[in-house]
Amino acid sequence: MKNVNYFGTMLVYMEKADGLVSGAAHSTGDTVRPALQIIKTQPGIKRTSGVFVMVKEDKKFVFGDCAINISPNEEELAEIATATADTAKLFNIDPKVAMLSFSTLGSASSQETQKVSAATKIAQESRPDLVIDGEFQFDAAFVPAVAQKKAPDSPLKGEANVFIFPSLESGNLGYKIAQRLGGYDAIGPILQGLNKPVNDLSRGCNVDDVYKLSLITAMQAITQKAAQV
Secondary structure, three states: OOOHHHHHHHHHHOOOOOOEEEOOOOOHHHHHHHHHHHHOEOOOOOOOEEEEEEEEOOEEEEEEOOOOOOOOOHHHHHHHHHHHHHHHHOOOOOOEEEEEOOOOOOOOOOHHHHHHHHHHHHHHHHOOOOEEEEEEOHHHHHOHHHHHHHOOOOOOOOOOOEEEOOOHHHHHHHHHHHHHOOOOEEEEEEEEOEOOOEEEOOOOOOHHHHHHHHHHHHHHHHHHHHHHO
């Protein structure tokens, strides 16, 4: 309990606090480990994942997993996709989920593309209420003109707003490119799938990042409490 992350996590576990924000001076592992050991994941969720809300003016997108799972298998990737879609709803985003790869609907074939394709089918079957499609190259998921050429029958129609990366490597690179080159604010990582909200800041964060992630943590706490009533 002399470790601040364990102490803070215990405050949340004992309901002395509604949520925890850490990471400005600690690694992701130091922030997430106590939450996984003490608070644990929600029923039916096998592992937590980390997403970023990317904001620029009136544009909002959600990227996942960009923080936790290094190389998720197809079942884990499907779970990340459905959890990220639910997180998107917290931000008034009607989720249209693209499962990203370097192939669009079989244009290339490898173990990597087949994993994403299989994950897409699992996610579609588990959550038929969601719009999920893949595997997609980013342009086919995001640019309507490209989608018309590469995937004319897809329900996404080049209008995806939730992007699921096939690995932590690609997700981490993707959000940082959008942030540094595209000028998007990267809010997060927001941890999803835990019984109570615990969120992790980047050690490169600023005061505004802390403020925004604190508000998101409060939103998660309110939503979880409302669901329990």
